[in-house]
Amino acid sequence: MVSNRIKLIASLLSKSDKVLDVGTDHALLPIYLIKNDMVELADASDISSNVLINAKNNLSKSNLSNKINLYLSDGLKSIDVSRYNTLVICGMGYYTIRDILMDSNLETINKMIIQTNNHYSDFRTFIVSFGYKIKEEIWIQDQGIDYLIFNIEKGLQKLSNEEILCGVYNEKNIKYYENEIKKYEEVLKSIPNNLSNKINEINIIVDIYKSYLSREKTEEKN
Ligand SMILES: C[S@@+](CC[C@H](N)C(=O)[O-])C[C@H]1O[C@@H](n2cnc3c(N)ncnc32)[C@H](O)[C@@H]1O
Known part of the structure; x- marks a missing residue:
């Protein structure tokens, strides 16, 4: 077959x-x-x-x-x-x-x-x-x-x-993309709460550092 x-x-x-x-x-x-x-x-x-x-x-x-x-x-x-x-x-x-x-x-x-x-x-x-x-x-x-x-x-x-x-985007694959999103959401759900809070915290800290660094550079230029 x-x-x-x-x-x-x-x-x-x-x-x-x-x-x-x-x-x-x-x-x-x-x-x-x-x-x-x-x-x-x-x-x-x-x-x-x-x-x-x-x-x-x-x-x-x-x-x-x-x-x-x-x-x-x-x-x-x-x-x-x-x-x-x-x-x-x-x-x-x-x-x-x-x-x-x-x-x-x-x-x-x-x-x-x-x-x-x-x-x-x-x-x-x-x-x-x-x-x-x-x-x-x-x-x-x-x-x-x-x-x-x-x-x-x-x-x-x-x-x-x-x-x-x-x-490469294909309208016929929409269900595939939706399935991928669901898979990632399931992975996120399976991360224990304390760990996911920690990940969010670290992401916030990293974002603050990045924005701090970019401000320093801008100030140097001025
Ligand atoms: C899972 S089968 C896929 C068979 C078929 N192409 C399909 O899509 O249904 C993988 C095949 O690739 C062959 N294969 C693996 N490495 C190879 C290589 N370096 N050169 C040629 N054939 C290889 C294996 O022996 C096996 O028969």
């Missing part, structure tokens, strides 16, 4: 895309893409040879063994990336994704669909410093789990501090 998350990822690809699905696991995405004639090319890779045994079985069950190439590779190290214009890297942690991208020559890669499992802010900061821009961030809840899918293309982008923290 192809999940709604995989279907969403597939919907962001188009007929002219030559796709490599990095960390494919069961090869569900490339099988779905080729079966539905959604892209020009869909190959797949994984770092684990065990995983690729399952992927190979799935290809043969779908009669697609001669249409989808499977590669055993740590990231893109053993792959001729110049065959592709699009990368999909989904379901991995930020540091793994960052290392895969930094270790590769991505000259031909115009588009990437990325779903990092964690460290969204670090990922946003990294990807815009790397010559790519975030076209869209799409939230999906699949089997009770929240996922953010990043639709990325080559180009320059500057993100505000707010965008680095909260993401």
